Amino acid sequence: MSNERLIIPERSRDIGDFLVGRLIPFRKKRMVGPFIFIDHMGPTTIKEGHYMDVDQHPHIGLSTLTYMLEGEVVHRDSIGTNQRISPGSVNWMVAGKGVTHTERTPKDLRNGTEFLAHGYQIWVALPKELEEIPPEFHHIDRKELPNWTDNGAQFCLVAGKGYGKTSPVPVHSPLFMIEIKTTNQYELKIKGELEGEIGICIVKGTIEACGNSIEHGNMLISKTEDSCAIVLQSNTHIILFGGQPFPEERFIHWNFVSTDKEKIEIAKNQWKNKEFPKVANDTTYVPLPE
Template sequence: MSNKNLIIAERSRSIGNFKVGRILPFLSKRMVGPFIFIDHMGPTYVEPGNYMDVGQHPHVGLSTLTYLIAGQVEHTDSTGAHHIIQPGSVNWMTAGKGVVHTERTPESLKDGNAHEMHGYQIWVALPKDKENIEPSFFHAAANDLPNWQEGSVRYKLVAGEGYGRQSPVPVYSKLFMIELNSKEASHINTADNLYGEIGICVVSGSIEIDGEIIEEGNMLVSNSDDTCCFKIGDNSKVFLFGGEPFEEPRLIHWNFVASNDEILEAAKANWINKAFKMIPGDDSYIALPNMPFKDKK
């Protein structure tokens, strides 16, 4: 089955008390470059009594990229990192052989008011020779990220390389994630600026390709590697993401990503037996769900 010319709509999923729109993985397109999982949170409002409270849960074989458009999330993990994620900044947590973290509404926002929440939770699979590295955490403030203007479109390089620029986020494979914000409708041509597979996620507004309008809540996978051409609508926001795909397929099971079943089985056993390093002073624990393995890429 061809993975080209795909338009992927968000599918509703429940994550704790929140509804999210799942973009990846998709049945006929498991990954775009090394990107293996994308959830769209919101836009919604966090109401009193319905705060985000995702307790301790594990990851292996991937890096998580949290990017907020509105709201705040308190991140704590077993590397010792503790950070309030702000809009426009990047939280990059590399699980490697295993990490545990929590995601909660900061205490400062538990003030009896409703607060907007809008953002993306993204998983980037690690190369096979990096699956067992030590876990680590990196934070980049919004003003640390390369940004520039081309005509009426503002660009921000969230992670990786593109357009002759490099993000400070320490990625482990050839990839890119770029935010585009338009004031007026403009033609975009990524030739000579990006590489590998290219996904276009329409956050707000719309894009037009070959006369077809793709509106917010959809992702399109370019019909050719290394380049894509489209028209971004006025007052629109899109993400370009992707990169060079891995030679080996990846398995995904719950919060674990791996190149083989043995890694996944070991991760499952370690979590059941509470052999992961946990967060000091936090007694929360999300049990391993009873779920089948998902298909390979």
Template sequence: MSNINLIIEERPRDIGNFMVGRLLPFKGKRMVGPFIFIDHMGPAKMNDRQHVDIPPHPHIGLSTLTYLFEGNIMHRDSLGTAIEIKPGQVNWMTAGKGIVHSERTPDHLRHSDKVMHGLQIWVALPKELEDMNPSFAHADENELPAWTEGPLHFKLIAGKLFDKESPVPVFSPLYMLEIKSREAGDVAIGTDLYGEAGLYILEGAIEEDGHTYGPKELLVAKDSKLCKFRMQAGTTVYLFGGEPFPEERLIYWNFVATDHQHIENAKQRWRDQAFDPVPGETTFIPLPPEPSNLKMK
């Protein structure tokens, strides 16, 4: 009997610079564990006149996880952080009570052709940490736990799993695991999982209970403890999830909170430009006039 509870296909969204594939939130499943938002960026080919240029914008109540497969992004934030994100690295920015950041093509790539491809993820904070001070962490690829079992290669991007722990400083029990197969191989890891679990197929295909699933599909498990599947050769998947929160979440534009007042306060602070600015940046994204509220669970 299949352990797949829900299949979510990428939905195209235009974020201004290029199209992304929206995975979460989804009307049938707003969150998977603490994961509240996932975009698959690209792959987008850009010439020497096309760049990623996302001006300063605010966040509250979440951590952002940026993980690139191809391309580079220059990250700047209101803490004074200025760092270039490269493929395989983990950028982990925690907004807490409020942070502002920009994302742009680095100067050294602005006169050449390039590709942008990766995942942009939001992880909601526990209620008691919604108003924590903002922070930033960065992990190089060689700092992430990685190991091989037969034809399968594993990399723990964030959280704890299999008695291993990523250096990324998470704030609730969660995991994000990359699995690559050079040849076909079986994965049976349910006994090590906890909470809710989702599986995103980036490339290749997996087989589960006689069914085959392919790229750009997010599979949500009925029971993470029963998570097992077969990977075809040349497949890359991302297994993620963790313990869900007892409270509902609200999401409004770039703000995540457990109550409306936090959202309203953040909206007014941004209208008033009362968030700390990003050093060196002079523009910003204004609050959308009528963004929609989505009640999260």
């Protein structure tokens, strides 16, 4: 999804081991491991006249991870993919040297029936040496992802490695993304289970961290791998993500990510001149923002 609506909140507060913010990037923390952008979509009621139609737009230097909690979306791209995603499944698109894609409400759901759309659109930067690999697309069904329970907490390893398990999503650097839902109060163990920087999106409910109570709608960014104790209250839903950071800085402009500003300038001109590959039988075009 395009980040046309990206808002970077200026506020963030320090609560010991964590910075609390809304989304990344924000001022004090531009990335969490290789994760460079997170857009929380919804929950939004999709209805007649308000269907999702994200027209053709480009990416370079990153992988996109789409994870729906509610609702369905159809992804089409310039390498020929036409893939519907349902809640709990993963769409993983590797942009590499350049790809164009769209995301739309499925045709069979454009019948006037209202439904909720709720999910996360995530960008994961590629390692410097892989920034210009050919684009790829992978769909991983929900039943293929590692799922387990522990004392009333339900875990799903969406991508990467954690808690002794490995997701089949073909990532390119050490990272993790885990969905956790609780029925009871649950103390989350992180030390020894995950490696790298750590972020927590609170989708629903409340967590306790470093003596602070943080409610849904916020994101926590850990400043240390050995963070303070985290307690999830009952009926809480979080997304845990992060991993090993890259040694090089990443630059971002619109939908382009790179270690080299010149590559971003080249991509901007290519998009302006309509030299990017196209999605078949789609004439839409999102102009480069000025």
